[in-house]
Amino acid sequence: MPRRTRRALPGVALAVALLLSACGGGSSETPAASEAPASSAAALTITHKFGTTTVPANPTRVLTVGFNEQDFAIALGVEPVGVREFLGYDAPQRPWLPEDLRGKALPTVGSQEIAFEQVAALAPDLILGINSYMDQATYDKLSALAPTIAQSDAYADGGTPWDEQTRQTGAALGKAAEAERLVTDVKDRFAAVRSANPSFAGKSASFLLGGDQAGVYSLSQSDYRTGWLTELGFTVPEKDATVSLERLDAVDADVVMAEGLPDSVTGSKLWGAVDAVSENRFVDFGQFDQDFAAALGFNSPLSLPFVLTEAEPRLAAATDGDAATAPQPFPAS
Numbered sequence: 001m002p003r004r005t006r007r008a009l010p011g012v013a014l015a016v017a018l019l020l021s022a023c024g025g026g027s028s029e030t031p032a033a034s035e036a037p038a039s040s041a042a043a044l045t046i047t048h049k050f051g052t053t054t055v056p057a058n059p060t061r062v063l064t065v066g067f068n069e070q071d072f073a074i075a076l077g078v079e080p081v082g083v084r085e086f087l088g089y090d091a092p093q094r095p096w097l098p099e100d101l102r103g104k105a106l107p108t109v110g111s112q113e114i115a116f117e118q119v120a121a122l123a124p125d126l127i128l129g130i131n132s133y134m135d136q137a138t139y140d141k142l143s144a145l146a147p148t149i150a151q152s153d154a155y156a157d158g159g160t161p162w163d164e165q166t167r168q169t170g171a172a173l174g175k176a177a178e179a180e181r182l183v184t185d186v187k188d189r190f191a192a193v194r195s196a197n198p199s200f201a202g203k204s205a206s207f208l209l210g211g212d213q214a215g216v217y218s219l220s221q222s223d224y225r226t227g228w229l230t231e232l233g234f235t236v237p238e239k240d241a242t243v244s245l246e247r248l249d250a251v252d253a254d255v256v257m258a259e260g261l262p263d264s265v266t267g268s269k270l271w272g273a274v275d276a277v278s279e280n281r282f283v284d285f286g287q288f289d290q291d292f293a294a295a296l297g298f299n300s301p302l303s304l305p306f307v308l309t310e311a312e313p314r315l316a317a318a319t320d321g322d323a324a325t326a327p328q329p330f331p332a333s
Helices: 003-008 014-020 069-075 116-121 136-143 162-172 176-196 224-231 245-251 291-298 303-318
Strands: 044-048 051-055 062-064 126-129 148-150 205-212 215-218 241-243 255-259 282-284
Touching: 044 148, 044 162, 051 148, 062 069, 069 126, 069 162, 116 136, 126 136, 126 162, 136 148, 162 176, 176 224, 176 303, 205 224, 215 245, 224 291, 224 303, 241 245, 255 291, 255 303, 282 303, 291 303
Parallel strands: 062 126, 126 148, 205 255, 255 282
Antiparallel strands: 044 051, 205 215, 215 241
């Protein structure tokens, strides 16, 4: 979890940490891969924030140390030999996994911290860590075990957009064309939802994350968990904010949505006084240990179609202009 989020939400349990792990923005650059012959047997050189890494031809033992990294490898047809544990959620059962992997517990190499001994024991020939928040010391330890791909310096740590992470992963795996097709397919899904729901265009949206007696945390456009909203045409706040219960009017918007709100917030009179709540323009996306929050946490070409499927009818109900229409909470009862 970034330091800023830790300070803002001191009451959030440790098990939620990975679902609060992503914030940051940056340019749209993609780390460079050297031009290679058409043969998939050619080695590649990938540039990242710590220098360059030569990736072996056709790696067969790919290990992921990023918090959402496994989804990107799996989307490109590569089953990792080891993954970073996703705390607070039964990740092997996530519904957007290919059926042959659903329920399969892949070996883990640490949760909050990377377990280097476990990494070494799995003998990887490529380590992916684009969303790992690794520093120079961690990179040095990992790259001594196998060629390691870190995040680009074009983005804040943990802030690589899903499409760029897909392209970077594809470049590292020698599957650049497949990665581009994945990006196109998912963007086409976003375009289809936008086209079917013109009521989304230009609407303001607040996305609240967790809460306690001190208040709630409002995500801004710098957090990739709001990127899907802007792709659908909504506008989101420019800055993150911790908002006290007495100032909940500050998070009011055309649509208010949330994950992980406790009863101490939703049961208060102050919450009920928010216009979006009283006029059925609030969408409850459930708790941190449930599928929707995890899908946003993975933020991958596998999980984003799940996000769209679940969010579209709920957001449509919140933006239809009819206060009698209440968006169904997630998960459906």
